[in-house]
Amino acid sequence: MRTTEDFIRQEPLGLSRGRRVGDLYKFLNTGDNKIYAARKIDMKKYNVQDWQREEFEQIMRLESQFLIQTINIFEKNGELYHIMELLEDRTLLRRIPRSGIQRDYLPEDRILSYMKQIGSALCVLKEAEITHLNLWPANIFIRDKEELLVGDFGLAYFWIKNEDKHGERSAIPYMAPEVIADEPYGFGSSADVYSVGCIMYELCTGKKPYEFQYDKEMDKKREEKKSGDKNKENIENIQKNRREWFLKTIRNPESHEQISAQFDSSPSVIEMKYSKGLKDLIISMLNNKRRDRPTPKNIVEKAEQLGIRRPKMLGQISKQDQNGKIEGKITSFKKSFHNLMNLISSPTGDV
Numbered sequence: 001m002r003t004t005e006d007f008i009r010q011e012p013l014g015l016s017r018g019r020r021v022g023d024l025y026k027f028l029n030t031g032d033n034k035i036y037a038a039r040k041i042d043m044k045k046y047n048v049q050d051w052q053r054e055e056f057e058q059i060m061r062l063e064s065q066f067l068i069q070t071i072n073i074f075e076k077n078g079e080l081y082h083i084m085e086l087l088e089d090r091t092l093l094r095r096i097p098r099s100g101i102q103r104d105y106l107p108e109d110r111i112l113s114y115m116k117q118i119g120s121a122l123c124v125l126k127e128a129e130i131t132h133l134n135l136w137p138a139n140i141f142i143r144d145k146e147e148l149l150v151g152d153f154g155l156a157y158f159w160i161k162n163e164d165k166h167g168e169r170s171a172i173p174y175m176a177p178e179v180i181a182d183e184p185y186g187f188g189s190s191a192d193v194y195s196v197g198c199i200m201y202e203l204c205t206g207k208k209p210y211e212f213q214y215d216k217e218m219d220k221k222r223e224e225k226k227s228g229d230k231n232k233e234n235i236e237n238i239q240k241n242r243r244e245w246f247l248k249t250i251r252n253p254e255s256h257e258q259i260s261a262q263f264d265s266s267p268s269v270i271e272m273k274y275s276k277g278l279k280d281l282i283i284s285m286l287n288n289k290r291r292d293r294p295t296p297k298n299i300v301e302k303a304e305q306l307g308i309r310r311p312k313m314l315g316q317i318s319k320q321d322q323n324g325k326i327e328g329k330i331t332s333f334k335k336s337f338h339n340l341m342n343l344i345s346s347p348t349g350d351v
Contacts, residue, residue: 037085
């Protein structure tokens with residue numbers, strides 16, 4: 001493990017989208033002369049306990065191609081520093097299709113690949129008894145060749161206990177109902193499975209399963225000039241109403257059928273001809289009852305099965321595939337034509 005002196009703080013990384021714990025900076029590691037990302041957490045503000053320090057140490061020992069690698073953990077001047085690999089701001093947010101723009105639509109094999117990779121990351125976290133609780137497209141990073149890395153894990157305690165609701169508007173559409181309700185008997189990997197279902201649903205349709213109808217009012221409040229406690233109170237009321245609305249909507253017995261119908265009617269789903277198996281798997285992740293959701297292992301296995309069984313439909317063939325098939329047909333035609341000409345010109349009729 002590197003010492004604290006090996007890391008020199010550089011410029012801030014800026015405000016993270018969604019829920020935020022601590023502040024993010026770039027750090028220079030003088031040992032290897034590389035730049036890393038670091039999360040600085042005020043230990044007094046967040047009341048960091050010994051068991052949390054131990055959990056961070058456990059995170060540092062995790063090794064997976066599907067998780068952002070932790071480089072070091074150290075404390076300095078009442079601050080806890082979590083040093084991790086620095087990635088470009090290239091996340092699954094960029095893969096959400098925009099309405100009516102066909103070039104944004106993702107082929108089913110790409111969605112299944114994403115599902116397997118995120119499911120594999122959850123398998124590693126589950127084995128380590130770590131629940132994420134903040135999965136959404138902005139903290140799933142994309143490397144070359146569409147390889148995914150899950151970040152922001154190991155912070156579940158802070159998401160639950162932190163009274164600051166910064167970024168909740170962005171995160172709450174991906175939160176399981178038991179997390180929104182803050183149920184007293186804890187959360188497991190099934191809460192993360194629900195979040196994966198929301199992400200996959202949005203990648204297929206361009207829409208979240210549930211979208212709060214009053215967020216325009218929140219935007220209006222933000223644009224207004226600050227007017228002290230009254231304005232703050234209005235915003236807090238909207239935040240409370242948002243939570244209540246999501247919980248009530250998700251637990252409505254009719255909601256499951258509604259999001260299923262919304263999936264089927266989405267232009268991207270119609271154009272790409274996604275399989276019933278893919279849809280059924282995604283909808284099963286969004287089950288209101290946690291015990292009825294698939295496990296991370298189930299997700300990986302089912303995605304693999306769907307990938308093997310599913311041939312590419314015409315709407316899912318990429319331009320590269322189409323060009324390759326056309327070139328193959330041209331080559332085959334040229335070869336047949338050449339053989340025919342040889343046959344015609346041969347005195348014996350043999351080639």
